Amino acid sequence: MVEPIIEVNNLSVIYNKGKSNEVRSLIDVSVKIYPQEYVIMYGPSGCGKSTLMYSMSGLQLPTSGSVNVNGKDIATMKKRELVELHQTGIGMIFQAFYLISSLNILENVCLPKVFRGEKRKIRKEDGMKLLQRFSLAEQADKFSNQLSGGQQQRVSIARSLINDPSIILADEPVGNLDSESSENVLKILKDLNEIDKKTIVMVTHNPEHLIYADRILHMKDGKIVSEEINKDKRPKEIIQADIKETPEEISDEIKLLMRTFKNFSPQQVGAMLVPFKSKQLISHILAELTEEQITSAERSLTNLLFKNNTIAEFNKSLDLDFDNGGAGWNKLRADRFSERVKNILQQVEHLGDSDADFAVKAVADYMFELFKIDLEEKIKLRAYSFLKLRIENKIDSAGLKQRLDAPIKLGGAGLYKPTVDKIAREVEMLMLLKFSA
Numbered sequence: 001m002v003e004p005i006i007e008v009n010n011l012s013v014i015y016n017k018g019k020s021n022e023v024r025s026l027i028d029v030s031v032k033i034y035p036q037e038y039v040i041m042y043g044p045s046g047c048g049k050s051t052l053m054y055s056m057s058g059l060q061l062p063t064s065g066s067v068n069v070n071g072k073d074i075a076t077m078k079k080r081e082l083v084e085l086h087q088t089g090i091g092m093i094f095q096a097f098y099l100i101s102s103l104n105i106l107e108n109v110c111l112p113k114v115f116r117g118e119k120r121k122i123r124k125e126d127g128m129k130l131l132q133r134f135s136l137a138e139q140a141d142k143f144s145n146q147l148s149g150g151q152q153q154r155v156s157i158a159r160s161l162i163n164d165p166s167i168i169l170a171d172e173p174v175g176n177l178d179s180e181s182s183e184n185v186l187k188i189l190k191d192l193n194e195i196d197k198k199t200i201v202m203v204t205h206n207p208e209h210l211i212y213a214d215r216i217l218h219m220k221d222g223k224i225v226s227e228e229i230n231k232d233k234r235p236k237e238i239i240q241a242d243i244k245e246t247p248e249e250i251s252d253e254i255k256l257l258m259r260t261f262k263n264f265s266p267q268q269v270g271a272m273l274v275p276f277k278s279k280q281l282i283s284h285i286l287a288e289l290t291e292e293q294i295t296s297a298e299r300s301l302t303n304l305l306f307k308n309n310t311i312a313e314f315n316k317s318l319d320l321d322f323d324n325g326g327a328g329w330n331k332l333r334a335d336r337f338s339e340r341v342k343n344i345l346q347q348v349e350h351l352g353d354s355d356a357d358f359a360v361k362a363v364a365d366y367m368f369e370l371f372k373i374d375l376e377e378k379i380k381l382r383a384y385s386f387l388k389l390r391i392e393n394k395i396d397s398a399g400l401k402q403r404l405d406a407p408i409k410l411g412g413a414g415l416y417k418p419t420v421d422k423i424a425r426e427v428e429m430l431m432l433l434k435f436s437a
Helices: 049-057 079-089 105-114 120-133 149-161 179-194 207-212 236-241 252-258 266-271 274-285 291-305 311-319 331-351 356-370 377-391 397-405 417-434
Strands: 006-015 023-033 038-042 064-069 090-094 167-171 199-204 215-220 223-229
Touching: 006 049, 023 049, 023 064, 023 223, 038 049, 038 179, 038 207, 049 064, 049 090, 049 167, 049 199, 049 215, 079 090, 090 149, 105 120, 105 149, 120 149, 149 179, 167 179, 179 199, 179 207, 199 207, 207 397, 291 311, 291 331, 311 331, 331 356, 331 417, 356 377, 356 417, 377 397, 377 417, 397 417
Parallel strands: 038 199, 038 215, 090 167, 167 199
Antiparallel strands: 006 023, 006 064, 215 223
């Protein structure tokens, strides 16, 4: 049976315990991480994810509970064992790089080997191999202030690998980088996991990074509140015993939808039941009808989505009273709602068009008309490109919002946040309806 490489049991970290300014950073956290997994700890600032990572590394002592690495409790390790763990067992990557400005790049990479007393020739050879791997060999004699942020982070990664640790802990490793450098670093981490078979644990607050992970630990207020599984690398006996198991293979499209429609269970996501689509579409458009009126409308809408009736028949069913099997709406409301549903379903049909550019333009123009958006042509094309990224599942809803909301001078569309929220929600509804089990 494969044992966890990191095991956290009932861990709590409390600062200033018993004082008026007491802070509970972690509260009774338990988690197991298995060899060669890529696990992301995700949540807002201050939720305790970095504290949990530092506890895993032995840099943060627990107030209560335990952290075992390779089967041994960090708190019981002797000084020599702890040094060995930090030098060869765990490699750390930080947001701030922490390169020593007085050393050149090669010397920074080789520094962990210096502390182990290894010969200068051997450590330089090993350091150069890593710099070559990360396309930094030509920068070996330069100093950190002569490199870009992305280059500095690659140096930091090389340094973390110099003693070939089995575990890499990365705390917001792309937090200080531009989008292109971020993508480069994230690809490196992915390769380290898939090719080098390293166990990767990464902290992030950016939802766009979650697709890289095998498992995602969602954190809030010092606790792990849920777990999301993209690909389960845990031992089969562990998976079989876990009633919260998620199907092993879930498409990127569904993973992104899961982050918008939070009340999906994994089973619902796998099947994308049409009645659930009906409920979401009803609640998307309406907010002031009685429960009975909504329930009746859901039944009619389900029949429409199953193609058991037409939009005209659906409209008529909304206008009928309860005694005649209708939803009891007035004609004006029924007409408006039916028209809204028809327009949405038309956009869903556009998304299925083989001409991707036509589909994106049609959906974008629909959005601009629906929400009364008037953009100059250059910015409109930029907005098209953002919508295309979401429609092609290259970003999620948060990524779309970020781009639409960003100032024009920073490459965004410069839209108002309330409008951005409406567009993003409309797009997610279309993506949900587009999907068929």
